Amino acid sequence: MAKPTSRGQAAPRARKASTTYDEPQGNGGETHQTAGGGVPTLTTAQGIPVADDQSSLKAGPRGPTLLEDFHFREKIFHFDHERIPERVVHARGYGAHGFFECTDPLTDVTRADLFQRKGERTPAFVRFSTVAGSKGSADLARDVRGFAVKIYTKEGNWDLVGNNIPVFFIQDAIKFPDLIHSVKPEPDRGFPQAASAHTNFWDFISLTPESMHMIMWVMSDRAIPRSLRFMEGFGVHTFRFLDKKDRSTFVKFHWKPKLGMQSVAWNEAVKINGADPDYHRRDLWDSITTGAFPEWQLGVQLFDQKFADKFDFDILDPTKLIPEEVLPVRIVGRLVLDRVVDNFFAETEQVAFCTQNVPPGIDFSNDPLLQGRNFSYLDTQIKRLGGPNFTHIPINAPKCPFAHFQQDGHMAMRNPVGRVNYEPNSFGADGGPRENPQVGTRSFADADMGPKQRIRPESFADHYSQARQFFVSQTATEQKHIADALVFELSKVDRPEVRARVVSHLMNIHDDLAGKVADGLGIDLPTAAVAAKPTNTKLAPSDALSMQKNPPGTFEGRKVGILATDGADAAILKALDAALTKEGASWELIAPKIAGVTLSDGTHKPAQQKIDGGPSVLYDAVVLLLSPEGADSIKTHGPAKDFVNDAFAHCKFVGYTAPAMALFEAAALADKLDEGFIALDNKRAVDDFLAACRNLRLWEREPRTKAKDEKPAPNGPAANKTPKQKR
Numbered sequence: 001m002a003k004p005t006s007r008g009q010a011a012p013r014a015r016k017a018s019t020t021y022d023e024p025q026g027n028g029g030e031t032h033q034t035a036g037g038g039v040p041t042l043t044t045a046q047g048i049p050v051a052d053d054q055s056s057l058k059a060g061p062r063g064p065t066l067l068e069d070f071h072f073r074e075k076i077f078h079f080d081h082e083r084i085p086e087r088v089v090h091a092r093g094y095g096a097h098g099f100f101e102c103t104d105p106l107t108d109v110t111r112a113d114l115f116q117r118k119g120e121r122t123p124a125f126v127r128f129s130t131v132a133g134s135k136g137s138a139d140l141a142r143d144v145r146g147f148a149v150k151i152y153t154k155e156g157n158w159d160l161v162g163n164n165i166p167v168f169f170i171q172d173a174i175k176f177p178d179l180i181h182s183v184k185p186e187p188d189r190g191f192p193q194a195a196s197a198h199t200n201f202w203d204f205i206s207l208t209p210e211s212m213h214m215i216m217w218v219m220s221d222r223a224i225p226r227s228l229r230f231m232e233g234f235g236v237h238t239f240r241f242l243d244k245k246d247r248s249t250f251v252k253f254h255w256k257p258k259l260g261m262q263s264v265a266w267n268e269a270v271k272i273n274g275a276d277p278d279y280h281r282r283d284l285w286d287s288i289t290t291g292a293f294p295e296w297q298l299g300v301q302l303f304d305q306k307f308a309d310k311f312d313f314d315i316l317d318p319t320k321l322i323p324e325e326v327l328p329v330r331i332v333g334r335l336v337l338d339r340v341v342d343n344f345f346a347e348t349e350q351v352a353f354c355t356q357n358v359p360p361g362i363d364f365s366n367d368p369l370l371q372g373r374n375f376s377y378l379d380t381q382i383k384r385l386g387g388p389n390f391t392h393i394p395i396n397a398p399k400c401p402f403a404h405f406q407q408d409g410h411m412a413m414r415n416p417v418g419r420v421n422y423e424p425n426s427f428g429a430d431g432g433p434r435e436n437p438q439v440g441t442r443s444f445a446d447a448d449m450g451p452k453q454r455i456r457p458e459s460f461a462d463h464y465s466q467a468r469q470f471f472v473s474q475t476a477t478e479q480k481h482i483a484d485a486l487v488f489e490l491s492k493v494d495r496p497e498v499r500a501r502v503v504s505h506l507m508n509i510h511d512d513l514a515g516k517v518a519d520g521l522g523i524d525l526p527t528a529a530v531a532a533k534p535t536n537t538k539l540a541p542s543d544a545l546s547m548q549k550n551p552p553g554t555f556e557g558r559k560v561g562i563l564a565t566d567g568a569d570a571a572i573l574k575a576l577d578a579a580l581t582k583e584g585a586s587w588e589l590i591a592p593k594i595a596g597v598t599l600s601d602g603t604h605k606p607a608q609q610k611i612d613g614g615p616s617v618l619y620d621a622v623v624l625l626l627s628p629e630g631a632d633s634i635k636t637h638g639p640a641k642d643f644v645n646d647a648f649a650h651c652k653f654v655g656y657t658a659p660a661m662a663l664f665e666a667a668a669l670a671d672k673l674d675e676g677f678i679a680l681d682n683k684r685a686v687d688d689f690l691a692a693c694r695n696l697r698l699w700e701r702e703p704r705t706k707a708k709d710e711k712p713a714p715n716g717p718a719a720n721k722t723p724k725q726k727r
């Protein structure tokens, strides 16, 4: 029998000084000696120094563990309680700190303090999320992305809890539990995880025509963003701004990414989920920690009731948007994320967004979805964070002075001081805070009321016109992706009548789309669904709705994967490094072994990825920097062939040195090389490669990557062209 030891193998690692909420109070923390080398002594949560953290207290070396071991019991009890309920929706999320800066004051329309002074910065915290998946699900699910912003204004916290899609599935909050039940794993079998591609979801959708506009967006590439940094955000609902005299202006909020919009291909998303399920959070972490701070502009669409009355739809209907061409977006500020969290749980997990958190000068409209949310978010936080004192958690606490008479409850970290905890009271200056009609928040005196009834107004009845408008605003490539996504999703539906019912709605949207999807499913076109209101086919296409029509014109923030072998051309690598760095792009070296490669000039470069750990799906463009011997040695290697085949299939730009031809031949690509393959035979060619990369993808290649029996893209109004660069 092994001799019992009092210490295990691992010595405790040096840790940073404890965070604020652990900090010793009262005695200055000097009671415990250090454990040597400046490392603090380990203690229990009660502050009692711990001598041995490797073995529990036992009666004899092989005897039972003693109840008396308070350190062991405290440690295990705390561990047992480490989890809090994950969010019912938006469980998978990632947050970061930053600031909002007002660039164009809105004093004319709102008294909201954060919009009053040009150049003033207000601290902010943002949490991005997917909707359907659990906390541990993969980042690249086809899904809406949450874009929740908490701005700690001088007059209280403003939570703009938005999405990366400007409309929603449903019009009334009472349908939200049904929508979410349908998309989450089916209750008997407990799957699929983080996927809308299943029967229950599409069954609900097929019976809910108001969802059709949002379905177009979710089936588009918007639902598989390349990076959280490259997506738009929207407040979705119509809100109100109130000026100093409480006059109302309707407002819709937009976040516009500084580096433009970009998504991945569906086949790529599927592979990224396997290769790096944390792709989005890693990207956000890496960009912030390397100083490439993600940035968005805040834009507003402002309008009044008279303007609203001009539309056929209701501006209170969250399944509708106002095209930017009809009402331009006024840019009023910017949001910059410049600090990662210190601790994921304390900040990202415990942050509690509530749509009802609006400072004076911002108010709600009667959008029935928004009204329902204003109840739901507070309710959910109480359950999730265990009681009413979640505002005592630092990430949720306002950063402005606050004073009220709320007290006690679970985990109260601070109670009002003094004798008086009610008002009115007659204690004068000692009587605590008082209401203040001048600065206090006031609601818009909306007279828009009617008989009490459960009803959907007639003005909410058009379910197809804007769905069609979105579809016809896309490029042919984007339209094809929508059709492909619908075919993919509906092919996972095991009830043929549900598939047919969805297609019957598509027939009210666009004939080409319905035809393509029916063909992809192998079914005859059904009769069109009965429409509450016929589709308006006259709505003008809106270029702002297409991602491909609005290219960033830069490769900034993007990443190149450079697959290199021993003997790779050092001069080309140096030129690539210089050009990419100048552009604000980054690169990673992928090599047969993680130790790296020895370049042609004898220098050694460590690799960031081994070939099978760094597939090309993780990069925006790739380079093959191979020596003749290197190409020869990897050309039979499956992951190396996948690397180039996927780069081709996902329409990426590929830079290569001559020996890479051996790999292209082995991968059966040699006769398919097109203008997206750029030979890097001199340093100038590196500039050509980078110029091509600014187009992000060579979508013209896509038809050549498909199976022979696939029909060409439906004839949309837009040409299937890689858009011209802006600069």
Ligand code: HDE
Residues within 6 Å of the ligand: 087, 088, 089, 090, 093, 127, 128, 129, 145, 146, 147, 148, 161, 162, 163, 168, 172, 173, 174, 176, 234, 235, 236, 237, 351, 352, 353, 369, 370, 372, 373, 376, 377, 378, 380, 381
């Ligand atoms: Fe949410 N939503 N939601 N939602 N939502 C939640 O709040 C809810 C809706 C959105 O990063 C929950 O803290 C109802 C629209 C985001 O922490 C919950 C309805 C939009 C986040 C909730 C909606 C959103 C949430 C779950 C229909 C876009 C993540 C946990 C009336 C404008 C926030 C939580 C974060 C989270 C309810 C519809 C966005 C249950 C009842 C529309 C970004 O309260």
